[in-house]
Amino acid sequence: MTKxxxxxxxxxxxxxxxxxxxxxxxxxxxxGLFRVKGEILIERQIEQLHQAGVRExxxxxxxxxxxxxxxxxxxxxxxxxxxxxxxxxxxxSLYQAxxxxxxxYICCADHYFQSNPFVGDxxxxxxxxxxxxxxxxxxxxxAVQCSDADVITSLTIGGNDSLAMVGHAYLNKKFCExxxxxxxxxxxxxxxxxxFWEEFYGKHIHQLTFYxxxxxxxMILEFENIDDLRSFDSEFLLNVDSEIVGNIADxxxxxxxxxxxxxxxxxxxxxxxxxxxxxxxxxxxxxPGGTAGNLTNRHAEIFVQMLAKEIGIDNSIIRIELEGxxxxxxxxxxxxxxxxxxxxxxxxxxxxxxxAMEYLRKxxxxxxxxxxxxxxxxxxxxxxxxxxxxSGTKGHLEKEFSEIISKIERLYKAIKxxxxxxxxxxxxxxxxxxxxxxxxxxxxxxxxxDWEYAGLNYAANDIGCxxxxxxxxxxxxxxxxxxxxxxxxxxxxxxxxxxxIPISAFYWFCWGLxxxxxxxxxxxxxxxxYRNLVRFLDAALKSYGILFEESGES
Numbered sequence: 243m244t245k246x247x248x249x250x251x252x253x254x255x256x257x258x259x260x261x262x263x264x265x266x267x268x269x270x271x272x273x274g275l276f277r278v279k280g281e282i283l284i285e286r287q288i289e290q291l292h293q294a295g296v297r298e299x300x301x302x303x304x305x306x307x308x309x310x311x312x313x314x315x316x317x318x319x320x321x322x323x324x325x326x327x328x329x330x331x332x333x334x335s336l337y338q339a340x341x342x343x344x345x346x347y348i349c350c351a352d353h354y355f356q357s358n359p360f361v362g363d364x365x366x367x368x369x370x371x372x373x374x375x376x377x378x379x380x381x382x383x384x385a386v387q388c389s390d391a392d393v394i395t396s397l398t399i400g401g402n403d404s405l406a407m408v409g410h411a412y413l414n415k416k417f418c419e420x421x422x423x424x425x426x427x428x429x430x431x432x433x434x435x436x437x438f439w440e441e442f443y444g445k446h447i448h449q450l451t452f453y454x455x456x457x458x459x460x461m462i463l464e465f466e467n468i469d470d471l472r473s474f475d476s477e478f479l480l481n482v483d484s485e486i487v488g489n490i491a492d493x494x495x496x497x498x499x500x501x502x503x504x505x506x507x508x509x510x511x512x513x514x515x516x517x518x519x520x521x522x523x524x525x526x527x528x529x530p531g532g533t534a535g536n537l538t539n540r541h542a543e544i545f546v547q548m549l550a551k552e553i554g555i556d557n558s559i560i561r562i563e564l565e566g567x568x569x570x571x572x573x574x575x576x577x578x579x580x581x582x583x584x585x586x587x588x589x590x591x592x593x594x595x596x597x598a599m600e601y602l603r604k605x606x607x608x609x610x611x612x613x614x615x616x617x618x619x620x621x622x623x624x625x626x627x628x629x630x631x632x633s634g635t636k637g638h639l640e641k642e643f644s645e646i647i648s649k650i651e652r653l654y655k656a657i658k659x660x661x662x663x664x665x666x667x668x669x670x671x672x673x674x675x676x677x678x679x680x681x682x683x684x685x686x687x688x689x690x691x692d693w694e695y696a697g698l699n700y701a702a703n704d705i706g707c708x709x710x711x712x713x714x715x716x717x718x719x720x721x722x723x724x725x726x727x728x729x730x731x732x733x734x735x736x737x738x739x740x741x742x743i744p745i746s747a748f749y750w751f752c753w754g755l756x757x758x759x760x761x762x763x764x765x766x767x768x769x770x771x772y773r774n775l776v777r778f779l780d781a782a783l784k785s786y787g788i789l790f791e792e793s794g795e796s
Contacts, residue, residue, distance in 0.1 A: 370414045529566075
């Protein structure tokens with residue numbers, strides 16, 4: 243007698259992750275919404291499930307969740323939100339959908355099934371199974387070993403010449419009940435929520451029976467990166483509906499498909515930058531991130547960036563727009579300047595420093611019309627703004643650092659009065675000067691790059707920005723100051739320039755607080771900035787005749 247077919251009850255599609263390997267395009271939309279060979283990845287998968295009679299579908303969303311909202315109306319599916327997607331693994335997404343586990347397909351939004359694996363999936367014994375593909379050579383997916391009865395008996399991360407977990411899984415009701423029980427018991431244990439769901443299964447492999455269901459290589463695709471996807475769909479860049487591609491094509495007057503060799507340089511919350519080639523010329527594109535508005539003034543950046551090109555201190559720029567995107571030439575064989583030790587085969591440390599200071603003097607000597615409306619970069623006001631934002635996740639920082647704030651405000655007031663007396667006005671400044679923003683190519687040409695913080699400030703801030711971010715001794719610091727002013731500092735110059743070191747340090751310390759509060763890298767100079775803030779603050783106050791008792795102000 244033929245066994246009765248067990249109808250699958252539902253499906254859960256995991257779509258919360260960011261897929262960072264697909265930057266920059268995942269800064270515009272989640273990978274599951276990419277158009278591949280004319281179809282949206284997640285829509286193709288939903289329709290394949292529908293074709294197999296699976297109508298009850300739950301999709302767990304997180305990153306750019308709003309871009310999936312339309313699916314509820316279009317396909318009558320149910321969305322489930324996972325707001326912890328950036329901090330936890332996809333096990334937590336499955337945990338969010340745990341009440342719906344019962345004879346369930348588990349899929350990922352970016353799977354591409356060449357043929358529909360759900361249609362004709364009779365599974366008469368209603369076994370739980372994991373789709374597997376035999377891979378030759380080394381791979382990064384989960385590798386499995388199986389018994390003679392096709393039961394998975396071991397699981398490792400990565401493998402070589404063996405079966406790999408690729409694609410979907412099916413969990414029968416009994417498996418679901420046990421899996422849900424283990425999740426609910428352990429999800430808050432250390433490290434569990436950060437796991438992939440397959441890892442958690444591996445933890446309980448002797449209690450949870452998974453059969454393998456082997457598919458031929460190439461039937462189930464999990465695109466690893468942009469090149470992998472483009473090798474499958476050569477028209478991907480033509481159909482990705484990307485402003486990034488449009489901006490590049492419009493600026494360089496090229497076809498989308500002529501953009502090749504895309505490689506991420508930096509991907510943070512403020513920006514993502516990547517290099518690419520067009521007709522054997524290499525370029526860099528910067529796409530603004532979601533938190534850039536808290537840190538930058540685009541009007542000032544554009545004005546000063548284009549001026550920097552005009553005066554010959556950054557010839558890499560091609561185009562920059564108020565929306566925040568920028569297109570530049572790639573500086574070939576570029577290295578960060580090393581003002582302390584020099585670089586073999588390039589100008590020595592003193593010559594590098596001399597050129598870097600000359601670039602700053604060129605910038606500071608440019609006259610700016612009041613009609614340009616360039617923003618004043620106020621280190622203290624900008625720093626306090628970032629500190630207030632950071633307090634949302636780091637506690638009441640203004641209270642914690644109240645003594646430092648009180649002192650730095652008094653110092654800044656004194657410095658501004660001193661500037662007026664000494665005849666120092668506000669000038670165009672880079673406001674983010676340090677070695678990583680000075681590039682030097684193999685011909686010895688220097689570029690001062692990254693003008694996001696540009697604006698009007700005292701020239702001393704561009705020196706303070708360098709000095710406050712390293713743990714340098716007094717002799718090293720004096721070398722930079724003399725290199726900029728061109729002579730031994732007078733007592734007035736010493737007071738003013740040394741006084742600006744804690745002013746600069748305060749901003750970069752607050753910047754580090756902010757970066758850490760939003761989960762981004764607070765950089766190598768976070769601690770040195772704090773050290774230099776406290777190292778120079780009291781001495782600067784004393785130089786201006788402002789004294790503080792240990793217990794408070796006097």
